[in-house]
Amino acid sequence: MRIAVAGATGTVGRHVVAEAGARGHEVVPLSRATGVDLTTGIGLEQRLEAVDAVVDVANTATQSRRRSEAFFGAVTRALLDAGRAAGVGHHVALSIIGVDEVPSGYYAGKRLQERMLRESDQPWSLLRAGQFHEFGEQALGFVRVGPWSLVPVMRSQPVAAREVAEALVALVEQGPSGRVPDLAGPDVLAVPDMAREVSRVRGLGRRVVSVPLPGAAGRAMREGALTAQGDAGATVGVTTFGQWLAEQPGPTR
Template identity: 50%
Template sequence: MRIAVAGGTGTVGRHVVDVARERGHEVVVLARSVGVDLISGEGLAEALAGVDVVVDTANIMSIDRETAERFFTTSSRTLLAAEARAGVGHHVLLSIVGIDEVPYAYYEAKLAQERVVEQGQVPWTILRATQFHEFAGQMAGRMRVAGVQLAPRMRTQPVAAREVGERLVELAEHPAAGRAGELAGPREEQLSEMVRRLARAEGRRGPVLSIALPMKGMREMRHGAVLPGPHARLGRQSFDEWLASAPRRGAAPPR
């Protein structure tokens, strides 16, 4: 197959590219670094020539509702229109477990993106996955204040980004399925403890303070709103196994 990967240089997208190539597929990366703009559509027509499936893992760092929603909905509409013109037969979107249960701006933007895909002309599959193991590092990097590491309380069941990539390729290899079953990591974790263990693994010995963030949506997350349902597919690699692996991972985009 010829598979195009939107956001193919990102946290999950790079794994989609690697896994697809390992399985013998031809891969096209859709990213500005290779001359493809998902907002304006520049370079898309050429990139999608002969493509069978598009896997969309494109992301934006902003957690502002308006900015995130504009990116997700505009990029999806641009992609889907170009796919329809090119005769692409399947659009696979990566989304997030629990986004319809949490009034959090970034999640509301992802919900808007899901609706665009569902209403589009191209047959689709949506995979909702839980936060990645890299999420702890992303949160830690944003919450260091005067030498003190703040660690937000949140119930999560983190999954390896590589395993998300494997599942996305598996879905791309089959006909459009609508909403696929959720994907999650092997066990539930407390985010504040993940941040604490990450700090110690990186050799940071300062205080790590567990806090309840007052921002919109965090109450629901503390109570498990983004945990997977009982029928979710579970990954293999635990957070501690990921933490013990080298080299040290960098920060992930917000999830």
Template identity: 50%
Template sequence: MKMAIAGGTGTVGRHVVELARERGHDVVSLSRSEGVDLVSGRGLEQALHGMDTVIDVSGIESMSTKKNVDYFTNSTQNLLAAEKKAGVRHHIALSIVGIDHATSGLYAGKRAQEDAVRHGGVPWTLLRSTQFHEFVPLTIKVASAGPLVVVPKMFTQPIAAREVAEALIAAAESGPQGRSTDLGGPRTEELADLVRAYLAKTGQRRRILEVPFPGPMGEAMRRGDLVPAPGAAVGRQTFLEWLETRSGGSGQEK
């Protein structure tokens, strides 16, 4: 199968590219560093020529609702328009568990993306997963002020990025299926506990301040609305098992 991966250099995308090639697929990665701009559409038509399937795992690092909605609306519409011209037969997008309950930031962007995919005119599959294990160090990075880490009170069920990639490749090989079964990690956790474990493993002496996030988003975090409902697919690797794969306790991936 000829497959294009939008966001192929990202956290999940690099696993998707690697696994797809291991399974014998002909893979093209789409990213700005590789000459393709999803927002402007630059390079898309040429890159998608002859492709059978597109897997979209692209994204931006922003907490702004407007920036996320604008990004996912524009990039998805550009992808779908180029796919129709190229004769692509299957569009797969990675979304997030809980976006029906949390309507700001990245979650709002993902709602816009899903809507564009459903009405984009290309046969589609949507896979919602929970946050990846890498969400924990990202939280520490963006929420640190000196020796203090401000952590929202949140239930989460993190999953290994590679296992999400496996599910996306399986979806590509199965063909369009609409909304597929949600995917989460093997355990429901409190985010503050995961942050403590990460700080201890990486030798960082910081104090955690757990606070309730305001508004509907914060309520969804505290109620557990961002973890999968019963019947969801469940991954294998726990956060602590993932943490043990970090080399030498330095927090750097092997």
């Protein structure tokens, strides 16, 4: 199959590219480097010529509802419109466990993305996954004050990005399936603990301060809204956070 990947160089996108190639598929990266602007759709229709499926793992780093909705709305609209024009038969998207339960700005964009898929006339599949194992290190950079990193108090069920990519490519091969069971990692962990362990193992020297976030969003995160706990139908990955961390580069100081 010929598979286009939006966000091909990102945390999960690079694994989608590798997994699709390993399964014998032809991969078409969608990026500015290949002449594509995902937010305006410029260059998309040409790149989607003879493509069988699009995998959308494009992402943006923002906590602003306006910016998140603008990004995910524009990218989803551009991919759906160009896919329809090019005759693409399947749109596969990645979302996040718990977006319905956490009223944050970033998740508003993901909710919009999901709604646009449901209301589209294009055949689609949607996978919600837990945070990737990389989230522990990302949290170290949210708010930095000297050697201190302020990390939100929240529970996560982190999953290997490679396993998410495998599930997405399997969805491409399976065909349009709507929303499929969520995918989470094998353990529920506190994000500040993840961040501390990353700092220790990689020798980053960061001192983690746990910070409870205010409001309904913070409460939902603390209570496990971003985990698959209680969802008997969820798929559970096999790679633990500890196993993933042991495979990462050593001390970087």
